[in-house]
Amino acid sequence: MATNYATVTWDQLHRDARLLAETLMPRGPFKGIVAITRGGLIPAAIIAREMDCRLIETISVVTYDEEHQGKPNVVKAPAAAGDGEGFLIVDDLVDSGVTAQLVRQLLPKALFACLYAKPSGKPLTDLFVVEVPQDTWVLFPWDTAPLFVPPLARKSDAA
Numbered sequence: 001m002a003t004n005y006a007t008v009t010w011d012q013l014h015r016d017a018r019l020l021a022e023t024l025m026p027r028g029p030f031k032g033i034v035a036i037t038r039g040g041l042i043p044a045a046i047i048a049r050e051m052d053c054r055l056i057e058t059i060s061v062v063t064y065d066e067e068h069q070g071k072p073n074v075v076k077a078p079a080a081a082g083d084g085e086g087f088l089i090v091d092d093l094v095d096s097g098v099t100a101q102l103v104r105q106l107l108p109k110a111l112f113a114c115l116y117a118k119p120s121g122k123p124l125t126d127l128f129v130v131e132v133p134q135d136t137w138v139l140f141p142w143d144t145a146p147l148f149v150p151p152l153a154r155k156s157d158a159a
């Protein structure tokens with residue numbers, strides 16, 4: 001269970017995705033991008049725009065709860081990507097690495113890139129932008145909304 005939170009704003013996400021695209025440029029051009037849905041969709045769109053890549057495939061991996069032994073299940077396969085040769089896989093983050101491991105097995109020849117990586121998942125990536133501690137939960141901009149916060153002087157009222 002995460003004990004800290006790291007909030008990522010739209011601006012930060014856009015900047016980090018552009019940084020990743022810049023690092024990826026010398027490794028390309030790519031035949032296409034495989035976005036790991038859903039979290040990889042927006043990073044993949046930003047990278048595709050920067051790299052002028054028009055072929056976007058998706059793979060959807062659903063990791064069920066402990067009742068189902070946390071087993072990852074591919075609910076949509078990346079048919080257009082073959083064995084991954086010439087393709088770039090994009091996700092928002094790697095945590096345990098379970099999702100990345102499964103996707104890499106299916107697309108062994110593809111390059112794997114993500115924005116954020118926790119230590120357990122880091123070895124499964126080829127490229128990432130920012131390392132995040134294992135005990136930190138990343139809050140993406142699509143997970144959050146601005147919220148009213150009372151002024152400090154009024155905090156004791158609420159208590």
Ligand SMILES: O=P(O)(O)OC[C@H]1O[C@H](OP(=O)(O)OP(=O)(O)O)[C@H](O)[C@@H]1O
Nearest residue numbers: 037038039093094095096097098099121
């Ligand atoms: O390294 P792991 O422990 O496998 O975790 C990383 C995965 O978890 C999140 O996706 P999630 O399965 O929550 O689904 P989503 O992308 O649809 O939100 C995230 O987008 C990664 O794909």
Ligand SMILES: Nc1nc2[nH]cnc2c(=O)[nH]1
Nearest residue numbers: 095136137138139140143
């Ligand atoms: N939003 C979010 N999803 C995750 N899935 C696995 N780890 C994380 C995380 O840190 N943040």
Ligand SMILES: [Mg+2]
Nearest residue numbers: 037038039040
């Ligand atoms: Mg995901």
